[in-house]
Amino acid sequence: MARDWRDLFIVDGAPPPGESESAPASQERRRGMFRRLRENLRKTRQALTSEIQATLFEDLSDETWERLEEALIYADVGAGTTAKVVEQLEREATEGDITGGEALTNRLTELLADIARTGEDRIDLRHEPTVILVAGVNGTGKTTTVGKLAWHLRNDLGQKVVLGAADTFRAAGVEQLELWAQRAGVEFVKGPPDADPGAVAYDAIAAGRRDGADVVIIDTAGRLHTQDDLMAELSKVKRVIAKQIPDAPHETLLTVDATTGQNGLRQARLFSEAVPVSGLVLTKLDGTAKGGIALAIAHELGIPVKLIGIGEQLEDLRPFDPDDFARALVTAE
Ligand SMILES: Nc1nc2c(ncn2[C@@H]2O[C@H](COP(=O)(O)OP(=O)(O)OP(=O)(O)O)[C@@H](O)[C@H]2O)c(=O)[nH]1
Ligand SMILES: [Mg+2]
Numbered sequence: 011m012a013r014d015w016r017d018l019f020i021v022d023g024a025p026p027p028g029e030s031e032s033a034p035a036s037q038e039r040r041r042g043m044f045r046r047l048r049e050n051l052r053k054t055r056q057a058l059t060s061e062i063q064a065t066l067f068e069d070l071s072d073e074t075w076e077r078l079e080e081a082l083i084y085a086d087v088g089a090g091t092t093a094k095v096v097e098q099l100e101r102e103a104t105e106g107d108i109t110g111g112e113a114l115t116n117r118l119t120e121l122l123a124d125i126a127r128t129g130e131d132r133i134d135l136r137h138e139p140t141v142i143l144v145a146g147v148n149g150t151g152k153t154t155t156v157g158k159l160a161w162h163l164r165n166d167l168g169q170k171v172v173l174g175a176a177d178t179f180r181a182a183g184v185e186q187l188e189l190w191a192q193r194a195g196v197e198f199v200k201g202p203p204d205a206d207p208g209a210v211a212y213d214a215i216a217a218g219r220r221d222g223a224d225v226v227i228i229d230t231a232g233r234l235h236t237q238d239d240l241m242a243e244l245s246k247v248k249r250v251i252a253k254q255i256p257d258a259p260h261e262t263l264l265t266v267d268a269t270t271g272q273n274g275l276r277q278a279r280l281f282s283e284a285v286p287v288s289g290l291v292l293t294k295l296d297g298t299a300k301g302g303i304a305l306a307i308a309h310e311l312g313i314p315v316k317l318i319g320i321g322e323q324l325e326d327l328r329p330f331d332p333d334d335f336a337r338a339l340v341t342a343e
Contacts, residue, residue, distance in 0.1 A: 014040060015166040018316065018329035020134040043328055047295070048338040050320055054085045054300040058340055062118070067111030075100050078118075085339060086271050086299075087122075088306030095121045119336045125305050126332035131314035133261050133289065135169065139218045140225045141251060141258035143211075145244055145285060146265035147277050148232030151293035151319050153183065155265055156229045157190025158327035159317070164196055169224040171196040174214025176207040176247060179231035187229050193324060197221065207231065207243065208250030215254040228259070235280035248285045263316065265291045266307070268299030278307045292330070293319035301339060304330070 048055065061081035065074040075096050082092040099118055102108050108117050134140065142159075144152045156173060163169040173191045175198070177183035184200050191198035199214040211228045218226035230247060233240035251258050264287045266274040281287055292304050295318050304315045315330040 013329040013331040013334075015162055015329060018132055019163075019167060020132050020136060021167065022136050044334050044338070046320060047318075047328075047334060050296045050299075051301050051338045053298065054302070055339060055341075057081065058085055062115055062340065063111070066114040066118070070103055082302065084300070086302035086306065088272060088275060088302070088310065091125060091306050091309040094309070095125065115340060119333075119340045122305060122339065123332040123336035125309045126315065126330075126335055128308045128312050129314045130288070131316060131330070131332075133316060135163075135167075135225060137255070137258070137260050139172070139215070139223045140260050141215055141218075141255060142225060142227045142261045142263060143230065143248065143251065143259035143285070144227065144263050144265065144291075145230050145281060145287075146232065146291075147234055147267070150232070150265040150267040150270075151291070152232065152265050153177070153186050153190065153229050154322065155263070155291050155293065155317070155319060155327060156187065156227050157194055158319070158324055160190065160196045160225075160227060161194035161324045162327060163225055164194060170222065172214055172218040172221070172223045172226045173198050174211050174226060174228040175200040176210045176214070176228050177231040178203075178205045178207050178210060183229075183231065197223070208247045211247050211251050212254055215251060215258065219254070235277045241280070241284040244281075245284050261288050262286060263289050263291050264313070265293050265319075266303065268292045268295050268301055268303060269297050271300070271303060272306070274303040275306050275310060278311055278313060282311060282313065287313055289314055289316035291315075291317040291319060291327075296320045296326070301335070304335065 058081050061077060065077045079092050079096050098121055108114055144156050146152050160171045160173055163171050173187055175184040175187045188198050199217050201210040215226050262285050264281050266277060290307055290313050292315050295301060307313055318328050318330050320326050
């Protein structure tokens with residue numbers, strides 16, 4: 011069953027207001043989310059599923075495993091991660107532990123889900139306030155994610171949220187975040203034109219502490235993972251944040267555009283050298299994305315995917331669910 015917002019966030023005290031998770035409406039919503047994810051990953055799935063049908067349901071040979079490897083690499087799972095999964099499946103099949111196309115397909119889904127499940131995949135909101143830093147390459151969906159996340163935190167969990175516009179690089183970036191703050195109905199802090207990004211982050215956290223906010227989310231400017239000076243600036247923002255609250259940011263989310271394929275792995279590697287990345291937001295899964303990059307990043311870097319972006323609207327951000335994701339990738343129905 012798909013994870014919901016209350017599975018993603020660790021919160022103190024009484025369960026937040028709202029319907030119970032077992033309520034029919036909630037169950038129906040979860041089923042709807044899964045259908046949507048499957049629909050979004052349709053292209054990859056068709057290619058993978060037909061390849062899987064053509065291989066795992068026939069007599070197994072070396073060629074079977076090679077073709078399965080090719081299909082997974084096509085889905086952006088990455089060579090190293092693919093090799094590990096297929097080796098394991100081949101071993102189990104050869105030893106006779108699993109037989110038949112259906113059992114092999116189920117086992118493949120399980121292995122992929124296990125790979126996607128890595129590290130602490132929840133977000134701890136028990137700090138006062140919890141500081142979330144959002145970083146990533148230009149145009150990967152940082153500002154949009156900050157806005158959607160703020161909306162969900164306020165609506166689904168009743169959290170008081172402050173957004174900090176530490177993307178001081180472009181005036182339009184600040185305005186865009188302000189618009190999201192209005193839509194989400196949360197507070198917004200910006201600096202003077204050309205403000206230092208660290209100073210804005212500092213002020214936003216100070217405002218959050220003063221006003222008793224639960225969560226402060228800091229949006230940052232887009233930067234290429236290859237721009238050393240801008241990557242150093244990001245490290246500086248993080249250090250300045252720690253001057254307000256020593257163990258902050260409590261969560262550093264990296265947005266990766268799922269349509270960029272294997273380049274996402276490189277981005278994740280270089281960003282996590284500049285700031286410790288605690289979670290990934292895989293955006294634009296509603297486009298031509300193949301999605302397998304989530305598995306490559308989880309396996310090679312041990313960074314869990316926490317959220318997925320499946321569109322441009324407020325409600326188009328979802329907690330990542332490894333089982334659903336693997337199932338959506340692999341299975342025909
Ligand atoms: N289809 C789709 N579009 C998205 C998603 N997330 C973001 N976008 C779009 O991608 C574009 C860039 O999003 P932004 O949130 O501005 O990205 P950013 O990382 O803040 O960009 P910079 O601040 O310029 O680095 C916008 O047009 C968003 O609407 C998603 O999950 N699906
Ligand atoms: Mg932005």
